[in-house]
Amino acid sequence: MQHKIGSQQRPLHIAIIGSGPSGFYAAEGLFRQQEFHVEVDMFDRLPTPYGLVRAGVAPDHQLIKSVTKIYERIALRPEFRFWGNVELGKHVTKAEMLERFDAVIYAVGAQVDRGLGIPGVNFLGSYSATEFIGWYNGHPDYENMKFDFSAKKVAVIGMGNVAIDIARILSKTPEELSVTDIPDHVLDQLHRSQIEDIYLFARRGPMQVAFTPPEAKELTELEITVPVVDPAELKLEYFSEKILEKSQERRVMQLLEFLDTISKNDPASKPRRIHFCFRRSPQEIYGNKGVVCGLKIAQNELFEDESGALKSRETDVLEELDVQLVFRCIGYKVDPLPDVPFDAARGTIANIGGRVVDVDSQKPCPQEYVTGWAKRGPTGVIGTNKPDAQETVGFLLKDNRNREAEAKHQSQEEIVTELLQARQVPFVPFEEWKILDQLELAEGERKQKPREKVTTVEEMLRIIQEKKAEESYSEP
Template identity: 50%
Template sequence: MGLTNMCQNMSELIESYRDVLPVCQTGMSTHAKERLMTQPGTETNPLRVAIVGAGPSGFYVAEHLLQQQDCVVEIDIFDRLPTPYGLVRGGVAPDHQKIKSVTKAYEKTALHPRVRFYGGVEFGTDLPLSLCRRLYHQVVYTTGAQTDRQMGIPGEDLQGSHPATAFVAWYNGHPDFRDLTFDFSHESAAVVGVGNVAVDVARILCRTTDELAKTDIADYALEALSESRIKEVYMLGRRGPAQAAFTNPELRELGELAGADVWVPPEEATLDELSQAALDASSDRATTRKVGMLNDYSKRDTADKERKLVLRFLVSPEELYGNEANRVTGMRLVHNELYATDDGALRPRATEVFEDLSVGLVFRSVGYQGVPLPDVPFDTRRYTIPNQKGRVLDPETSQPILGEYAAGWIKRGPSGVIGTNKPDALETVRCMLEDVQNGKVLTPDTPSPEGAEQRLREQQPLYVSFADWQQLDTIEVEQGKSLGRPRVKFTRVEDMLSALNKTPAS
């Protein structure tokens, strides 16, 4: 067949094989074919994407986009902090180094030639949405759930009552939280909640200094916790053992602490009739193992170690009370019972049984919520960005806003583990590619890496590149080697910039 005939038959070939063409070019109508030469996603006109938030969800969005071999994508990842990886750096417990190894995959993504990282750039100020629309075809919000929910009880604001998020960020060296102080001079502390974050908090409070000294916990936190006088830590769950949100590996680890015994009151380790019936009907092996471990803990001798960790169930704080100095000295607990709702779910309700618990330090870990971004719709009831499968919705029309997307906890709420964000990101990316295919993208006037970099230098000249981060990473790791630690973290932004020889203009 000659070249002329091949060209004449090209339209028929495209139509015949459109089901196997790349995502960015499939299902083309006549109008779409006419738009093909200007549609983003080609070598000459790459799809320019901004990802706001450099945590797991942001990197999973980037990874999925880069896997579209026939849709050329250029990605800029932004974070308010100079350091990438979000909660993997600032949220994963320092004694869980294995979990942090997931950053190796994120690093591979960040080093891709079509990806750039801009740290120390704050969305809304350094990077207004109006500027994003001039630089990118699509914007993805992956900012997570940055704050905690309150218990809504009297005394919650007393000194010594803290959100777990603040404590976790503090011991992980987050620059925004490094200057907080926690009073470890008391003998008893309570953690309200029985999720994995609550377990992390309780475990860190119970670790010995020798155990913590082998981790990448912030230096100031290591020093403060080494002087802790805490002898007893309570974890408080409002429902029963079968409904506890912590995972089995986390629970098992509590039974292996070098300096703390774990114990459950036998009457609270025993399932109520409704929970037992539900477990029997479901044949849930994971929950069965969880309940079995808790029963084993209820039979343990707890006189051997310096500290004691007590797991409580079917209790809720009703009030925190304090002294003349406005400091927490204890809490009033109400005992709960479970009942079945119309849809079969088991919910707690208060009884007439109360008890007082003497504690001088309280951490609430009862859920997390997202915070609004400037000029971006926000659902104040769900504390997420309103969306449909990742497409950001206009709250007035409930229709997708052109070019804006969300992924991760800011999209669906704080649920799942790190890996849960990967399929969530894929759902969003599929919508993004479908919109590219249908020509539903922004029309930036400066759609190039060079143009974006120039504008960002004007907005924030002290931004941190991924090469800069690698330099900081090397310094942290080298500082840790002599101490037998994974790393010694920078915990001040100014120290990071100083190490990179970046100084504000005079």
């Protein structure tokens, strides 16, 4: 017998792929509306939820990470199920999802670093932001990384908040880091750091930097590190002056004030320094027997293009710096999903307002939606994903209005369990993630830190199995 999709007899069944902020805001949007009965099944390739909130947001920004409390409330709703350790494209296909759900929302983020196409980029000692940040945040993909912190000089390419996060983590003392949830094996390596100078490079000038004033302020509060900038670097060229005269944007004014203040800092006042270097483009990473030993940098000049945008171009003035570590923080890009239309020009899953579309015809692909960084590219803070997800959910609900379908003979939970068991995927439901969560928090409390993360999937699964076995043994 046919029922309206979204009725009590035949709820609207949605799969969300990815459990970062955008996935949870999409779930929240689906639960908040009153018109449809909705059930949400959320899948993540990791056994742990929360995407970049767990694995990207800096470990010394615990207040920001506490947004997961809101996500947990969503996850505990009876109409919600979490399937951790399940990867779309590896364990399940898009076709299998579309067959079992009324709609699929891709919320897979932007997991890959944009490449820096210069010679020497693959030398040992040159790392992407994803690798380093994943490692210090305990992401299982980067658990085996090794960094040589006997380096005295480090280059960080880029000057957005991600670059600032990296510089700050490299600048802190063991005591400052001890109150974070950086895993112990990472802290052991960071504690041996011999770093003295961290150079941050921006392509354009002080007025065009992308970091934000609160992050800048934190750099002035570090125990053994002083931020410095050569006053000559702060001289604005004609075009920037012109822009500044017209717009007195608060963020820019605060950053210029910060830079002016630190230009008066004494570099010798603390044993470690963060140097702000503007109008520079890396040209080549030098290596000695395959290991980073220096960086060639070109000075840039700024110019106004035909559209009036301020661009940089390299001059033939070159500099060399004997750095031993290079971190590349020039942005992220979306990793295409198998069989899902990808807009190479925009670098996102092809979509209009969150409806996935065919790349050539721009016609919507029925049942497929996208949200978050995978939809709009890697820009915006956690909160930006909320209106973004609402837009996607709005289209999804509109497309499912007045549709009918037969009631299902099995519950959605049985349908998904059957599929995953056939694939022999050791999936992790939310209550099993909570076993891990509790253990990480308890271990953290014992060590007087926010949490001690488990950093390999094998260990996560082993802990969950052991705890479940213990519980079933103790049950009467």
